[in-house]
Amino acid sequence: MKWFTKPFEELDIYTLYNIIALRIDVFILEQTCLYPELDYKDQSSLHLYAMDEQSNIKAYLRILPPGVSYAEVSIGRVVVSPAARGTQLGRDLMQRAIKQINDVYGKVPIRISAQAYLESFYTSLGFQPVSEIYLEDDIPHLEMLFSTE
Template sequence: MDWKIKRYEELSNDELYNIIKERINIFVVEQDCPYPELDGKDNLAFHLFKENDNGEVIAYARIFHNGLYYDEASFGRVIVKEAYRREGLGRELLERAITFLHGELKETTIKIQAQDYLREFYGSFGFEPISEVYLEDNIPHVDMLLTK
């Protein structure tokens, strides 16, 4: 169960299918939030993910250079499959995403759109709120920024 990071065109059909399947399972089904999960930006992103021995995606985030999603670098669609939560995968996922952005992509500022209930979690990595709480798809969100 190694971590992988791939550009869109490097993903196999099965990897892409399993990533999208798990994103829909969490963001649309689990959170009971019908919205267009496929937003036309996957082809611009790096895809950081971990699979279990059966090839199921158990943790995932997509990562963007600055200027592709926000003026700043960004990551989003952060998920951990329900059966694997509370095992530290979310923390490891964020550490890897931030390290990749700072180390490999040489980005110094990262902006994210966080669900408000995760504000403290993201804050533990140094992210600070830069907006008031607002509704996105009827879920409270806050914009947050991390500057190296």
């Protein structure tokens, strides 16, 4: 597995296509969330992903600068391909994202909108709930914050 972190402009068209395909397969088809997947936030984001030897994207997320989704730096579109679930790849992905944010922005708070069923996973990484559960695309979510204090 090879890991990459790239700004939008450095993603080649094949990698971008594979990232979008994975996001659509999981978020729109598997989770039946009908929303505009292409939301114009990718252009200002850092894209962190793991690719296998066959150039398949196995895990992906985007790091959004402050002011794009929230006042804080945020992490979004966290996804692990169905074939790679249960392998700790999601934990590795998030730990790498936190390190990348620390490297780029310093030790700053990080906000996420997490699916509620993953609350204990994110809590184990240092995120704390900061909102009540709400529905987003008919899936229970809650805002969580990673604080360096």
